[in-house]
Amino acid sequence: MNRIKQLFEEKKNILSIYYTAGFPNIGDTIQIAEALEKSGADMLEIGFPYSDPVADGPVIQASSKKSLDQGMNLKLLFEQLKDLRKNVTIPVLLMGYVNPVLQFGVENFCKACAEVGVDGCIVPDLPMVEYEEFYKGCFEEHNLSNVFLITPQTADERIHKIDGLTNGFIYLLSSSATTGKNLEVGDTTENYFSRIKNMNLKNPTMIGFGISDKQTFDKACSYANGAIIGTAFVKAIENGDIEENVSEFMKKFKG
């Protein structure tokens, strides 16, 4: 069974952590994954960097740029992930923009994901229609979940369509924003979260963008199956010892 599906069947209040591959140092990718699992993360999203990340705020932009400058690319990332499944048992997704995937080749990409034990992908600028026509077959053949994003502006009809097209989880953006903005849970956000909760979607939901501490995490969990933390984590591991930084950061949520 797909690890993502199993996780959502077995657990509540899921904590998923995003980090950029090859950051802060090019060789850190696997060490961070292992440290996160050890400190209690439930799921991982590993970002493969792109030169023009339009959906990202300054922190993740900077991490992507540093990673690229240090020589990261998809080929190298898949080499680094060869031993991923030696010590990492939780679900792992790759997250990044469509152009590197296109150049790597969709077929090759899916195959490489399956070989190293990646369970799914998040490609924010891959449109639903393109996915359906050109990617879905290949993703399913390799047992990969494709995760779509929705925002407070996404219409119900479109949410149902996304729900029908995906089989991992749905990524709820707390607001229409680039990554790293703070979550302000006002009435409109609560209404939106409640609206989604009441739609009885077949897929579980995860809330992302703007989750940075225990309080915002708990709040998100009251509306969804869990939450995703990206920018706050990337910032926390920028300098110093990886193991220490990861365990310090995770204590805030799992303490």
Next chain:
Amino acid sequence: MKYKVNEKGYYGDFGGAYIPEMLYPNVEELRQNYLKIIDDADFQKEFHQLMKDYVGRPSPLYLANRLSARYGANIFLKREDLNHTGAHKINNTIGQILLAEKLGKKRIIAETGAGQHGVATATVCALRNLECVIYMGEVDIERQAPNVARMKMLGAKVVPASSGSKTLKDATNEAMRDWINNPVDTHYIIGSVVGPHPYPDMVAIFQSIISEETKKQLIEQTGNDQPDYVLACVGGGSNAMGMFYHFMDDENVKLIAVEAAGKGVSSGFSAATTYLGKEGVLHGSRSILMQTDDGQVVEPHSVSAGLDYPGIGPQHAHLFKTGRGKYVSITDEESLDAGLLLTQLEGIIPAIESAHALAYLEKMEFKGGENVVVCLSGRGDKDLDTYIKYFKL
């Protein structure tokens, strides 16, 4: 109409709307409404009124006699440099600001390279009393200081883009990020025929006034609305698309698009996209772009800020791939020399962008008597510093 966009937003293999979900409602709103709004009689009336009384259209089609004598062909210059604000960019910003008003938007954002599109956007925002924010690469802010001052005078906020190469591509990224963060009240006026569908089509429609007028003027002046050649420079490609638009289906009219070779196509400092690029996705559409094997976008180079872009619009990619258009390139030096030549033969100082198109005349062979239209997309006032430095004036 075989080169126009299809119902899925594609030109052959190119186009589409590769955007994060955050931009979907905005782009979808545009997609559903742009043709309805543009085709509306009141919209057309207001657009054409402004084109005439505010922009100063129709722009002349000028038979350049001394240039013609030099090349042995009839060289016609489509004088977009004479438009208000000094370039073709205003055609599109007038169209889009009217459209933004119809959509009820209160705030306008735009990216700019040379500053021409930024000035044209700030101008229409002043005209219609809308808040205006312009994203411009740090490098471009430095090399196009007079245009930065113009935008500020017009009341726009100029925000430096300091990521990546700090030029047009990065200004575009920043504008897209702004739009993501302001999803309801903001309209993004993209300045070229790039971006997610329907932008390439919408911008081409507004710029198509260039070729619409040219055809009428050619009939008056030559008795034939079909010239032998049509030339235009290409960065993202908006003046070229406007210049080609009504000639695309006239298969006997040769379309020549001139890209910026920078210091030479193989120098590592170039913006010759069709020569150096591969198919890929940038800024919301599938097109041809300069990139590494890993799909990372490569920093372009051109002496002209308006051509300093690593991609081309999807419709250009289609014209290139089908062979309908011939895509060539001109170096920094060749363009500057052509700029000086036009100045001295015709008394017109062209923008360095437009000088790329003029420079290609040197490489063409004419039998004699062919009719050739060159889009003189902008005037060279903004480039005086570059000309002065190069020619040690």
